[in-house]
Amino acid sequence: MSTPTAVITGAGSGIGAATARRLAAAGHRVVLAARRTDRIEALADELTRAGHAAEARTLDVTDRAAVDAFAAGLDRCDVLVNNAGGALGLEPVAKADPADWRAMYEVNVLGVLHMTQALLPALEASGAGTVLVVSSTAGLGVYEGGGGYVAAKHGAHAVAQTLRLEIVDRPVRVIEIAPGMVRTDEFSLVRFRGDEERAARVYEGVAEPLTAEDVADSIAWAVTRPPHVNVDLLVLRPRAQASNSKVHREPAPGARPGA
Numbered sequence: 001m002s003t004p005t006a007v008i009t010g011a012g013s014g015i016g017a018a019t020a021r022r023l024a025a026a027g028h029r030v031v032l033a034a035r036r037t038d039r040i041e042a043l044a045d046e047l048t049r050a051g052h053a054a055e056a057r058t059l060d061v062t063d064r065a066a067v068d069a070f071a072a073g074l075d076r077c078d079v080l081v082n083n084a085g086g087a088l089g090l091e092p093v094a095k096a097d098p099a100d101w102r103a104m105y106e107v108n109v110l111g112v113l114h115m116t117q118a119l120l121p122a123l124e125a126s127g128a129g130t131v132l133v134v135s136s137t138a139g140l141g142v143y144e145g146g147g148g149y150v151a152a153k154h155g156a157h158a159v160a161q162t163l164r165l166e167i168v169d170r171p172v173r174v175i176e177i178a179p180g181m182v183r184t185d186e187f188s189l190v191r192f193r194g195d196e197e198r199a200a201r202v203y204e205g206v207a208e209p210l211t212a213e214d215v216a217d218s219i220a221w222a223v224t225r226p227p228h229v230n231v232d233l234l235v236l237r238p239r240a241q242a243s244n245s246k247v248h249r250e251p252a253p254g255a256r257p258g259a
């Protein structure tokens with residue numbers, strides 16, 4: 001058996017990069033797809049130096065022609081991790097910018113659609129393919145200010161759940177991993193357009209937000225189950241987050257009586 005190939009989108013940072021490291025360690029050849037060539041080339045180098053098989057391919061998942069060319073250049077694909085995505089803004093529905101909503105729909109929903117459509121033939125040809133969608137708890141519930149991201153992630157959730165029904169007779173399983181609060185270098189920074197203070201406030205007082213590695217660990221676990229085992233949907237949150245809007249925050253040390 002030759003080495004299985006895993007394609008990971010959004011592999012330049014955060015959950016995507018952590019997933020690439022995990023899947024490489026689990027014996028996959030990893031194909032790192034992302035817009036930022038320098039990031040994925042550095043990660044491919046790191047993995048190659050560690051003795052793994054890794055390649056970097058610059059890709060914008062919202063560009064259908066580029067996705068088709070990417071797929072045409074792949075000799076095989078056993079696992080597709082649809083991880084590219086993100087949030088823009090936290091404005092209420094009444095004030096949100098439709099351009100932000102469009103951009104979120106493009107990457108979180110159409111990105112998944114493009115990659116899945118383009119790679120499904122190869123995944124099927126593998127005889128035991130896996131499509132994995134990294135959605136979000138924002139795809140399962142709502143919260144104030146979340147509107148556009150929530151709508152987009154509900155879309156990603158719908159794609160995963162619908163696809164599983166449609167291809168049940170084919171040798172490809174569909175896994176959805178829905179993380180809640182994950183502290184990565186970029187998610188909140190991108191959402192708040194580079195405002196570091198506002199980004200840091202998202203995690204303020206939360207004892208242990210999930211890390212990219214926590215999510216990658218679950219992704220790798222789901223992917224490495226035997227092919228007949230389908231982890232339909234796995235919801236992951238830090239213990240301090242009971243729901244999208246119920247988060248336990250410890251007061252800052254200076255704010256504690258007697259501290």
Ligand code: 8X3
Binds near residue numbers: 135182244
């Ligand atoms: C990220 C989770 O709570 O920011 O997908 O929507 S949240």
